[in-house]
Amino acid sequence: MGLSVTRTGNTFVAEIGGVDLAQPLDEATVEAIRQAWWDNSILVFRGQNLTQEQHVAFSGHFGELQGHTVKDWLLPTHPEILVLSNRGRGGVKPLENGGAYWHSDITYQAVPPMGSILYGLTVPPEGGDTLYADMHAAYEALDEETKALIADRVAIHNYKHRYLLMAEGGRRPDPTPEQLAEWQDVEHPVVLVHPESGRKCLFVNEGFTVSIKGLEKEESDALLQRLCAHSVKPQFVYAHKWRPGDIVMWDNRSTMHCATPYDAEKYERTMHRTTIKGITGQRAAAA
Ligand code: OGA
Ligand code: MN
Numbered sequence: 001m002g003l004s005v006t007r008t009g010n011t012f013v014a015e016i017g018g019v020d021l022a023q024p025l026d027e028a029t030v031e032a033i034r035q036a037w038w039d040n041s042i043l044v045f046r047g048q049n050l051t052q053e054q055h056v057a058f059s060g061h062f063g064e065l066q067g068h069t070v071k072d073w074l075l076p077t078h079p080e081i082l083v084l085s086n087r088g089r090g091g092v093k094p095l096e097n098g099g100a101y102w103h104s105d106i107t108y109q110a111v112p113p114m115g116s117i118l119y120g121l122t123v124p125p126e127g128g129d130t131l132y133a134d135m136h137a138a139y140e141a142l143d144e145e146t147k148a149l150i151a152d153r154v155a156i157h158n159y160k161h162r163y164l165l166m167a168e169g170g171r172r173p174d175p176t177p178e179q180l181a182e183w184q185d186v187e188h189p190v191v192l193v194h195p196e197s198g199r200k201c202l203f204v205n206e207g208f209t210v211s212i213k214g215l216e217k218e219e220s221d222a223l224l225q226r227l228c229a230h231s232v233k234p235q236f237v238y239a240h241k242w243r244p245g246d247i248v249m250w251d252n253r254s255t256m257h258c259a260t261p262y263d264a265e266k267y268e269r270t271m272h273r274t275t276i277k278g279i280t281g282q283r284a285a286a287a
Helices: 026-041 050-062 133-140 144-150 159-168 175-181 215-231 280-285
Strands: 004-007 015-019 042-045 084-086 115-122 130-134 153-156 186-189 191-193 200-202 209-212 236-238 247-251 255-259 270-277
Touching: 015 026, 015 130, 026 042, 026 050, 026 280, 050 115, 050 270, 130 133, 133 200, 133 215, 144 215, 186 191, 209 215, 247 255
Parallel strands: 015 042
Antiparallel strands: 004 015, 042 247, 084 270, 115 247, 115 270, 130 236, 130 255, 153 186, 153 209, 191 200
16 A cells, blocks of 8 residues: 555654545555554645645545634635635635644534644745644653642633634634634543543643633642643654645644744745544444
């Protein structure tokens, strides 16, 4: 089948070679990619050239796709595709500083996505890297006292807080009443048992985790800040330097990511993302 899986210098990233994602894939190839994904959390494919249909078709091998609560960023022709572009390509509103804070995607929903597949169409020659953090490794490296402290804790996640912060900075339109009504608190364990691997990972993020249930605000803020700062230490982080035609797919439960700055006046940066719905664990239990 010709597919190669090569670990990069990081513990949780592999580059996949020998596969053209524009072509229909046989089940053995899909299964090999899926296995590599669970083994690594992050897969990088270089030199791909996909139509929107092909991007959607490839993504569909891994589950059902979902859109986004902000419809302005979804491609009218393919609402499964979210456009992150400072130039607002494809009839979509420009998205400035999309994801420029440490987060996992859409953890403010009751069942967050299992993963996202990001395709770099136009990327700046410098800057605009995406950083990824290995939340398995971050959890495992915690001291025993902290592990005990967070063992049975539950965190509250909400999109409102993040969106309003961005809106205050003039980077987002004011939210609609419908959006505000939709953005309710949801709860997730602070330590998630990964449904595929059974490994534990830290599951809080700077973007959308607003508090840890049952703690006073000060203590909750301090603990969240400490856990996030710990998770993004250099030994847990991979920096993806984009080339046009790159595809990065990440496991959204066991990683966080963060966009880095670039000269947005000078350069276009246009990325297409598909997002794969999460599962509640039944499939993992049945497997
Ligand atoms: C995303 C995201 C960061 C980037 O696609 O979910 O956060 O670097 N992107 O574009
Ligand atoms: Mn993101």
